[in-house]
Amino acid sequence: MEAMIxxxxxxxxxxxxxxxxxxxxxxxxxxxxxxxxxxxxxxECVEVELKTSADACHAISSMQVRGxxxxxxxxxxxxxxxxxxxxxxxxxxxxxxxxxxxxxTRPTAINLRWALDKIETRLARCEKNLAEIALQAAxxxxxxxxxxxxxxxEYGAQRLQxxxxxxxxxxxxxxxxxxxxxxxxxxxxxxxxxxxxxxxALAVIYKAQARAIPLHVWVDETRPRNQGASLTCWELxxxxxxxxLIVDNAGGHLMQHGLIDxxxxxxxxxxxxxxxxxxxxxxLKALAAADNGIPFYxxxxxxxxxxxxxxxxxxxxxxxxxxxxxSHISGLDDEGRVSRVQLAPTGTAVSNYGFDVTPARLxxxxxxxxxxIDADEAALTKLxxxxx
Amino acid sequence: MEAMIxxxxxxxxxxxxxxxxxxxxxxxxxxxxxxxxxxxxxxECVEVELKTSADACHAISSMQVRGxxxxxxxxxxxxxxxxxxxxxxxxxxxxxxxxxxxxxTRPTAINLRWALDKIETRLARCEKNLAEIALQAAxxxxxxxxxxxxxxxEYGAQRLQxxxxxxxxxxxxxxxxxxxxxxxxxxxxxxxxxxxxxxxALAVIYKAQARAIPLHVWVDETRPRNQGASLTCWELxxxxxxxxLIVDNAGGHLMQHGLIDxxxxxxxxxxxxxxxxxxxxxxLKALAAADNGIPFYxxxxxxxxxxxxxxxxxxxxxxxxxxxxxSHISGLDDEGRVSRVQLAPTGTAVSNYGFDVTPARLxxxxxxxxxxIDADEAALTKLxxxxx
Numbered sequence: 001m002e003a004m005i006x007x008x009x010x011x012x013x014x015x016x017x018x019x020x021x022x023x024x025x026x027x028x029x030x031x032x033x034x035x036x037x038x039x040x041x042x043x044e045c046v047e048v049e050l051k052t053s054a055d056a057c058h059a060i061s062s063m064q065v066r067g068x069x070x071x072x073x074x075x076x077x078x079x080x081x082x083x084x085x086x087x088x089x090x091x092x093x094x095x096x097x098x099x100x101x102x103x104x105t106r107p108t109a110i111n112l113r114w115a116l117d118k119i120e121t122r123l124a125r126c127e128k129n130l131a132e133i134a135l136q137a138a139x140x141x142x143x144x145x146x147x148x149x150x151x152x153x154e155y156g157a158q159r160l161q162x163x164x165x166x167x168x169x170x171x172x173x174x175x176x177x178x179x180x181x182x183x184x185x186x187x188x189x190x191x192x193x194x195x196x197x198x199x200x201a202l203a204v205i206y207k208a209q210a211r212a213i214p215l216h217v218w219v220d221e222t223r224p225r226n227q228g229a230s231l232t233c234w235e236l237x238x239x240x241x242x243x244x245l246i247v248d249n250a251g252g253h254l255m256q257h258g259l260i261d262x263x264x265x266x267x268x269x270x271x272x273x274x275x276x277x278x279x280x281x282x283x284l285k286a287l288a289a290a291d292n293g294i295p296f297y298x299x300x301x302x303x304x305x306x307x308x309x310x311x312x313x314x315x316x317x318x319x320x321x322x323x324x325x326x327s328h329i330s331g332l333d334d335e336g337r338v339s340r341v342q343l344a345p346t347g348t349a350v351s352n353y354g355f356d357v358t359p360a361r362l363x364x365x366x367x368x369x370x371x372x373i374d375a376d377e378a379a380l381t382k383l384x385x386x387x388x
Numbered sequence: 389m390e391a392m393i394x395x396x397x398x399x400x401x402x403x404x405x406x407x408x409x410x411x412x413x414x415x416x417x418x419x420x421x422x423x424x425x426x427x428x429x430x431x432e433c434v435e436v437e438l439k440t441s442a443d444a445c446h447a448i449s450s451m452q453v454r455g456x457x458x459x460x461x462x463x464x465x466x467x468x469x470x471x472x473x474x475x476x477x478x479x480x481x482x483x484x485x486x487x488x489x490x491x492x493t494r495p496t497a498i499n500l501r502w503a504l505d506k507i508e509t510r511l512a513r514c515e516k517n518l519a520e521i522a523l524q525a526a527x528x529x530x531x532x533x534x535x536x537x538x539x540x541x542e543y544g545a546q547r548l549q550x551x552x553x554x555x556x557x558x559x560x561x562x563x564x565x566x567x568x569x570x571x572x573x574x575x576x577x578x579x580x581x582x583x584x585x586x587x588x589a590l591a592v593i594y595k596a597q598a599r600a601i602p603l604h605v606w607v608d609e610t611r612p613r614n615q616g617a618s619l620t621c622w623e624l625x626x627x628x629x630x631x632x633l634i635v636d637n638a639g640g641h642l643m644q645h646g647l648i649d650x651x652x653x654x655x656x657x658x659x660x661x662x663x664x665x666x667x668x669x670x671x672l673k674a675l676a677a678a679d680n681g682i683p684f685y686x687x688x689x690x691x692x693x694x695x696x697x698x699x700x701x702x703x704x705x706x707x708x709x710x711x712x713x714x715s716h717i718s719g720l721d722d723e724g725r726v727s728r729v730q731l732a733p734t735g736t737a738v739s740n741y742g743f744d745v746t747p748a749r750l751x752x753x754x755x756x757x758x759x760x761i762d763a764d765e766a767a768l769t770k771l772x773x774x775x776x
Contacts, residue, residue, distance in 0.1 A: 223636060229714075229715075229736075242737075244737045244738065245737065246740075248636050249744075252675070253668060284640045284673075284675070287640070287672070339729060341717070341721050344633050345622050347625075348631075348633050349631065352635070353638055353642075355641075
């Protein structure tokens with residue numbers, strides 16, 4: 001069941017909802033959970049229905065949906081789909097295995113576990129209407145995610161505005177012309193497509209765009225799955241944000257030459273000490289930012305902080321993915337069809353870690369829906385205690 | 389004019405020549421200059437003849453040949469091809485424009501200018517037989533390159549042996565089992581395919597292999613042109629060196645987890661202060677090596693040092709290449725044909741710098757045919773004065 005989306009503006013804007021198709025949505029009138037199949041972007045924008053809990057598992061593990069916040073919300077709807085149409089006794093006996101299967105789809109993003117724990121707690125407290133309760137919980141997570149992203153975007157945009165104003169002042173003091181743009185580098189896709197709406201790193205961009213800061217975004221292509229080239233470029237193009245695609249190797253050179261003013265990335269899991277686990281390669285950009293005195297911000301909803309862990313490097317499980325993601329790549333061929341080509345010699349051994357950990361010492365600040373905080377134990381402990 | 393090479397072992401081994409087809413060779417009996425067309429590797433190994441100086445220009449600019457040392461030698465043969473069959477008066481009047489066209493093919497590698505200067509000087513000193521003199525100079529450069537690479541390989545292998553022995557001692561002191569392998573990361577292709585034979589960084593590997601050090605090489609795929617995935621993996625496979633392909637994003641993570649013992653890369657141009665210009669992304673790996681206390685060596689023939697420059701970051705011209713190298717990629721399709729696919733949304737703006745500069749402070753040493761020297765002004769001045 002799929003439908004081509006003709007334009008990326010199907011849904012009326014709510015309070016915090018941007019005027020674009022949501023990455024995942026529930027159509028209450030016909031009881032359908034619908035996602036954008038991100039494996040087909042940027043060449044096709046296709047919506048598919050998730051009909052079963054197994055569909056939700058497949059969507060997460062095959063990366064039709066990806067991004068820590070979106071994985072969490074999708075898993076929540078997956079619980080509902082697993083219990084839908086079952087009587088309460090059956091639903092009760094099924095719920096543990098449904099949740100277990102969803103939890104096993106991907107190991108690194110903490111939101112997955114966080115969302116499932118929330119639903120599990122809710123189900124444990126209730127006697128009846130379990131499917132309805134799971135749906136209600138999923139819808140709440142869905143709404144909360146939109147609001148959290150919109151809010152952290154505002155905090156981040158305020159910081160970008162300060163950086164932009166400081167850049168203008170430096171130019172004026174040096175007797176140089178006013179700068180043309182604020183150049184922000186991002187890695188992977190921490191955009192609307194990684195959440196329900198707005199995104200995390202890109203929420204900061206979109207909210208800064210709304211303040212009329214003249215932005216230009218450097219987009220890391222983000223091998224091996226090229227979420228930067230395929231998803232971030234597409235999303236920024238849809239929303240009219242000027243951007244330039246670069247290979248992952250290029251960011252250091254651009255920073256050395258003053259072509260990047262700030263880095264903003266997302267996070268799949270952040271620890272109590274402020275270590276940030278994000279898409280493989282993030283650490284290299286953080287090193288280059290530190291070496292060149294460039295602010296390096298991480299934008300994340302509080303739901304992606306794992307307060308139970310301290311050291312990111314030793315404690316966060318890093319997903320290893322299939323060799324084919326490195327040895328082969330998909331794109332649009334000369335006849336306009338999506339096809340796959342082999343890059344390396346046949347039989348070449350491949351290693352494919354999905355994430356790395358950026359130590360807190362390299363992070364300028366964590367942009368959350370509760371404000372921008374330092375990436376250190378004191379600030380994170382305070383945040384943890386404030387929401388306990 | 390091309391010929392499929394059936395095996396990679398056509399030519400008898402000379403003193404310093406490895407038992408493999410040379411990347412560029414002159415067949416004196418039939419007066420032919422022949423190269424391996426590297427744009428068709430790893431899926432096909434094809435030799436093509438360079439018949440004219442324009443063929444040599446095309447081979448360099450289209451990257452049928454690439455790698456600083458090989459570019460220099462190819463340009464030298466290009467001068468010969470431009471003068472071949474001409475009487476001396478015509479050859480004299482042509483030589484400046486032939487050299488100028490070859491010099492303009494690529495801006496970053498200094499060997500190109502260095503080789504052409506050598507020939508130009510030689511031609512200026514002679515009255516007659518200019519074509520013959522150009523050929524003789526090219527053949528000398530060809531032989532010198534093989535010898536330089538073999539020698540720097542020996543120096544580097546000695547250093548790897550020391551690192552390997554130290555690794556064993558550390559394990560023994562910690563009561564751990566003896567290590568299984570010495571893990572070396574390399575970026576791009578600084579192999580036999582980047583030179584006439586042996587390579588620079590990979591000469592170190594091959595000479596270490598000959599010492600029976602149990603090596604394992606992590607190969608950065610090296611976007612955008614994937615010289616690591618396509619050339620280094622192919623070359624290491626041909627020579628039986630265990631290796632694993634990774635995306636450029638992965639090296640930092642591997643270093644954080646103790647999976648890399650040493651980095652060895654090549655250089656397109658090195659300055660008097662020891663700054664190293666090499667394939668884009670090298671700087672990011674050097675930062676990660678420094679952050680994790682891992683030695684970072686650069687292997688290079690003295691011909692690639694530009695003693696006339698001091699600061700790499702401000703003085704070395706960095707080539708910008710076509711957007712299509714980033715937005716599109718070639719590989720083997722399902723039917724076994726080499727075909728190209730588009731990765732980014734149509735019309736996406738792309739930036740494509742070919743090289744970056746690693747500051748001397750991040751370089752553990754320069755491995756040259758004259759020994760391993762510090763990457764600093766004192767050592768490089770001494771080297772310069774010793775060869776003046």
